[in-house]
Amino acid sequence: MLRKIRILLAVACFAAITGLFLDFTGSLHPLFGWLARIQLLPALLAVNLGAVAALIVATLLFGRIYCSVLCPLGVLQDGAAALGKRARKNRYAYSPEKRWLRYGVFVLFVIALVAHVHAIVVLLAPYSTYGRFVRTLLAPLYRSGNNLLAGIAERMDSYALYPVENWLPGLLALLPLAVVAAVCLLAWRNGRTWCNTVCPVGTLLGFLARFSWLKPVIDTSKCNGCGLCARNCKAACIDPKNHTVDYSRCVACMDCLALCRKGAITYTHRRAAAPAKSAVQADKGRRNFLIGAGLLAAGAVRAQEKIKTDGGLAAIADQKIPDRKTPIVPPGAEGLKHFGIHCTACQLCVAACPNRVLRPSGDLTRLMQPECSYERGYCRPECTKCSEVCPAGAIRKISPADKSATQIGHAVWIRENCVVLTDGVSCGNCARHCPSGAITMVPSDPQRPESPKIPAVNTERCIGCGACEHLCPARPFSAIYVEGHERHRTI
Incomplete structure (x- = not known):
């Protein structure tokens, strides 16, 4: 029985x-x-x-x-x-x-x-x-x-x-x-x-x-x-x-x-x-x-140790491909240090992500741990699924309001890839779809207001959701991409 x-x-x-x-x-x-x-x-x-x-x-x-x-x-x-x-x-x-x-x-x-x-x-x-x-x-x-x-x-x-x-x-x-x-x-x-x-x-x-x-x-x-x-x-x-x-x-x-x-x-x-x-x-x-x-007590102490990060922003550099110097981890992860310590790479958050933003890392230092990538979609501000399902505390539960105020990265514009300058067309797709209003279109020549308009990124307002990168029409490489932050910030 x-x-x-x-x-x-x-x-x-x-x-x-x-x-x-x-x-x-x-x-x-x-x-x-x-x-x-x-x-x-x-x-x-x-x-x-x-x-x-x-x-x-x-x-x-x-x-x-x-x-x-x-x-x-x-x-x-x-x-x-x-x-x-x-x-x-x-x-x-x-x-x-x-x-x-x-x-x-x-x-x-x-x-x-x-x-x-x-x-x-x-x-x-x-x-x-x-x-x-x-x-x-x-x-x-x-x-x-x-x-x-x-x-x-x-x-x-x-x-x-x-x-x-x-x-x-x-x-x-x-x-x-x-x-x-x-x-x-x-x-x-x-x-x-x-x-x-x-x-x-x-x-x-x-x-x-x-x-x-x-x-x-x-x-x-x-x-x-x-x-x-x-x-x-x-x-x-x-x-x-x-x-x-x-x-x-x-x-x-x-x-x-x-x-x-x-x-x-x-x-x-x-x-x-x-x-x-x-x-x-x-x-x-x-x-x-x-x-x-x-050993059990040591494990508990280890899980509660203070997390120290430098909190610095990644260097901004023009690049032709989104080769991120700092990986992007989801809102609620607090930063690379906290996420790396607590994540067991079970990938339950990857399975739960409705926008297909999360994918396993191939880096040996973060093997199989999820990171954000925006080829299939972007991290919508109203979605908090990953923070709701994480069992290890790697992604702390947050509200949509908290997520909209959390900077996980910042957008970087690549001038030589932008269709406004390469093809001579009017675009502004990144500015129209930015949920935080961090991108505005400004004249490419400040001396000529009628010149083609290009995006200008306000890094203080950008939350790194990736909408601009995902919806950019430039092909094969986006003209704008998101560089991650080692430690997340609140705006």
Whole structure:
């Protein structure tokens, strides 16, 4: 019964989180957005103390149920393991904990988090890895299916569905796909190998799970030593010879409870059904608990540290292409420093952006983190979708009024690309569509008021929305583009 309840909850959470990354209408986030906010690493970076405390308490009570119910990458691995199990039953076996590997990867992850080595963090974070997988592989397929159905509905005079812009990801997208493929291959062959040897979230929760109140406990008086539980344990944590369970690796899947034909395994309070620990084991357990608590506290302190930026504006220079010296991050991100520290590159904001402004960065220092680009659209002042969905606090929630008063960059005019001077035509497209009124058309020759009018940018009013860059008719390169600000300003 417990196993069925666990599977039901896991499937429901998995479907809801997947839907968040596929939904382009914004209708699912008010219902299921909390599932993204309670993921451990985003909650820690957002200093969401309520979510972090709830996950710690749940782990101390029930073990690693986060890994078997809430973590989408963990549930995906269970699906891959189930497919592998059909090919060969009773295929697992107990293996001792590879402590050096688990702790080594965890220490590397913490160092990368503190030192801002972003590439390592995004590749090891489980929730973000799954999010990039959905956005890269499943989202284009989902949008293609939607557009096909929308076309069919339109021929039947029904407009219940509408087509959306679809595009295929670039070569950089192969990286998250390769990571997820490797994780699923490991799960297909050996079960939860990734969770118990590589995943830093699994290692951290494993510290706490050693002391969980409820655990799978083997009753030696009923056990006949058949080993069926160990041969079906995808966490490889059941030692049938010694009748012990490595609770730091047990993901509370409840499979062993359902498989034991003698009813020798129960999910209960360990002290009531198992012999007491020796003094050495107790001392060792206390040390592990203190280490885990210390690392968790260090992560919380790290997330709350003061953010210091120079606040300077990027140098303005005439350029023929929008080769930005400073990347543009969304309003609410406060600046490159804050955004770089907190963003886990889950790309939920990319999936939620209705204007298709956000896209993953290819820079190794900001690998997969979203940045603004205005080829497909511009950042409309009334839209705050990205700030509403960010689970890690990288984009703080703002109102449309706050967004209209936030400078994320400033427009730069490129004289040699402007059609007014190159083609001798009257334009003013950038000035007409500027929502902040930061662009005015002035005579190209101040001495001759009747001369062709060119744009003049008031950088004090420009908010960097990109409307001018997106709507500029100059081709192939825009005559005006947005240069980002390292630290956002309020006007």
